[in-house]
Amino acid sequence: xxxxxxxxxKALLSTSQVGSEVLVKGWVRTKRGNKNVVFIALNDGSTINxxxxxxDTVSFDENLIKDITTGACIAVSGKLVESQxxxxxxxxNASSIELYGKSDAETxxxxxxxxxxxxxxxNAHLRFRTNTFGAVFRIRHSMAFAIHNxxxxxxxxxxxxxxxxxxxAEGAGEMFHVTTMxxxxxxxxEDGSLDFxxxxxxxxxxxxxxxxxxxxxxxxxxxxxxxxxxTFRAENSNTPRHLAxxxxxxxxxxxxxxxxxxxxxEEFVKYLIKYALENCREDLEFLNNMIDNKLLEKxxxxxxxxxxxxxxxxxxxxxxxxxxxxxxMVGWGRDLQAEHERYLVEEHFKRPVILTDYPREIKAFYxxxxxxxxxxxAMDVLFPGIGEIIGGSQREENYEKLLARITExxxxxxxxxxxxxxxxxxxxxxxxxxxxxxxxxxFVTGMSNIRDVIxxxxxxxxxxF
RNA sequence: UCCUUAGUAGCUCAGUUGGUUAGAGCGACGGACUGUUAAUCCGUAGGUCGUAGGUUCGAGCCCUACCUGGGGAGCCA
Numbered sequence: 001x002x003x004x005x006x007x008x009x010k011a012l013l014s015t016s017q018v019g020s021e022v023l024v025k026g027w028v029r030t031k032r033g034n035k036n037v038v039f040i041a042l043n044d045g046s047t048i049n050x051x052x053x054x055x056d057t058v059s060f061d062e063n064l065i066k067d068i069t070t071g072a073c074i075a076v077s078g079k080l081v082e083s084q085x086x087x088x089x090x091x092x093n094a095s096s097i098e099l100y101g102k103s104d105a106e107t108x109x110x111x112x113x114x115x116x117x118x119x120x121x122x123n124a125h126l127r128f129r130t131n132t133f134g135a136v137f138r139i140r141h142s143m144a145f146a147i148h149n150x151x152x153x154x155x156x157x158x159x160x161x162x163x164x165x166x167x168x169a170e171g172a173g174e175m176f177h178v179t180t181m182x183x184x185x186x187x188x189x190e191d192g193s194l195d196f197x198x199x200x201x202x203x204x205x206x207x208x209x210x211x212x213x214x215x216x217x218x219x220x221x222x223x224x225x226x227x228x229x230x231t232f233r234a235e236n237s238n239t240p241r242h243l244a245x246x247x248x249x250x251x252x253x254x255x256x257x258x259x260x261x262x263x264x265x266e267e268f269v270k271y272l273i274k275y276a277l278e279n280c281r282e283d284l285e286f287l288n289n290m291i292d293n294k295l296l297e298k299x300x301x302x303x304x305x306x307x308x309x310x311x312x313x314x315x316x317x318x319x320x321x322x323x324x325x326x327x328x329m330v331g332w333g334r335d336l337q338a339e340h341e342r343y344l345v346e347e348h349f350k351r352p353v354i355l356t357d358y359p360r361e362i363k364a365f366y367x368x369x370x371x372x373x374x375x376x377x378a379m380d381v382l383f384p385g386i387g388e389i390i391g392g393s394q395r396e397e398n399y400e401k402l403l404a405r406i407t408e409x410x411x412x413x414x415x416x417x418x419x420x421x422x423x424x425x426x427x428x429x430x431x432x433x434x435x436x437x438x439x440x441x442x443f444v445t446g447m448s449n450i451r452d453v454i455x456x457x458x459x460x461x462x463x464x465f
Numbered sequence: 466u467c468c469u470u471a472g473u474a475g476c477u478c479a480g481u482u483g484g485u486u487a488g489a490g491c492g493a494c495g496g497a498c499u500g501u502u503a504a505u506c507c508g509u510a511g512g513u514c515g516u517a518g519g520u521u522c523g524a525g526c527c528c529u530a531c532c533u534g535g536g537g538a539g540c541c542a
């Protein structure tokens with residue numbers, strides 16, 4: 001047997017090696033043919049495209065051919081030749097086929113024809129083998145890579161903030177407890193509350209809902225940092241835009257004001273979209289054909305148009321002026337609802353919108369207070385179809401103002417001593433934002449349910465796999 | 466968590482005002498076909514109708530509760 005090096009299908013299809021002997025390995029997508037010749041569509045995950053393997057039945061054992069079913073894994077060596085048929089330029093004339101793993105056709109869940117997203121979600125361990133999910137997860141990888149590239153090129157440092165946190169002050173949502181205590185033998189204090197003294201950390205701990213506060217600590221000495229890691233929210237949210245475990249990117253920058261922050265957010269998102277268009281072309285074209293035929297148009301549109309920037313107050317005026325009847329009232333001081341945001345983005349401006357300067361009452365304690373005493377320097381980036389993709393703000397750098405806000409909102413000041421210290425010792429104006437990674441992937445892939453852009457989604461009542 | 470909608474073959478669905486033995490397409494399996502492209506053609510097998518109760522002479526269909534999925538809302542990224 002000839003020892004040959006394996007070639008990935010992506011490389012095989014993109015370079016002209018016609019006439020040479022090659023070895024490919026992959027999983028069978030389809031097999032068809034007659035008693036003289038069989039055609040095998042083989043995919044190895046390196047690209048959305050398959051290589052066609054042609055095998056003369058006389059040259060191969062009948063049982064081997066029989067075992068080459070959808071889902072089976074094989075290694076094929078043979079000559080790469082120009083295809084005699086339509087549909088592909090090149091194909092492999094197989095000289096030998098080794099069967100690595102059979103795939104019983106009667107019990108293998110995936111078939112050649114299309115499946116519903118719901119069915120594939122229940123088979124998340126196998127859905128990578130479909131064209132759609134192969135494309136989605138290759139793009140997801142490319143976006144993660146591009147994020148590191150972007151920040152690295154700009155001199156930002158990748159900061160690893162803790163996943164287990166002893167702070168629950170951020171208030172971004174319900175948290176998952178982390179404990180090693182025996183849940184059947186919990187110890188209570190005299191006042192009835194749980195006694196964490198015997199727990200692993202000797203105090204109550206949770207999974208993080210955001211790395212922002214720790215990120216600020218890094219920014220206020222390293223200058224510009226970003227986090228990129230998993231975050232957890234124990235909210236009972238059942239929507240196509242929420243996960244209990246999701247990935248978030250949170251840049252935090254010293255000496256950035258809100259405008260710098262908006263500039264960065266816009267440039268960042270556009271960089272990622274451009275990267276996808278330039279590096280994931282075939283996968284995007286597939287998704288454009290099969291999932292959302294406006295996808296490429298949408299991506300190019302966002303890339304080539306400036307985001308609209310208006311204040312919350314201006315947005316309320318626009319919404320009021322429409323005279324429309326809303327399910328939820330519009331009024332200064334009320335938070336904007338999905339229907340309002342959607343109207344602004346999808347009907348009024350027809351492009352991404354950045355809303356700024358929200359009323360302080362509806363925003364977090366750490367946002368910088370404006371001189372009007374009513375608003376804070378917050379920004380939300382709203383995208384068509386998915387709503388809020390980025391939320392950020394200039395942070396309050398003034399110790400007294402920050403402390404006053406913490407007291408006012410009845411937050412546990414003693415748990416935030418380390419955060420407050422940064423405002424006591426060499427405080428600096430700074431800003432940052434959070435980008436939901438899966439929401440970005442939703443937009444870039446055109447997929448409609450967030451459970452289909454993360455390999456193993458965690459949602460209420462679902463932690464399979 | 467609320468509203469809404471659905472759960473019938475491996476998959477996607479049909480199933481009439483409650484009435485004999487629950488159907489189709491695809492897939493699988495068997496066969497035919499000298500180059501296919503989600504191949505085509507002929508044939509075969511495959512179902513405790515989401516779960517538990519109830520109404521009825523009789524329930525896939527009506528009632529109650531629960532479970533699970535989809536869509537919308539809230540919370541947010």
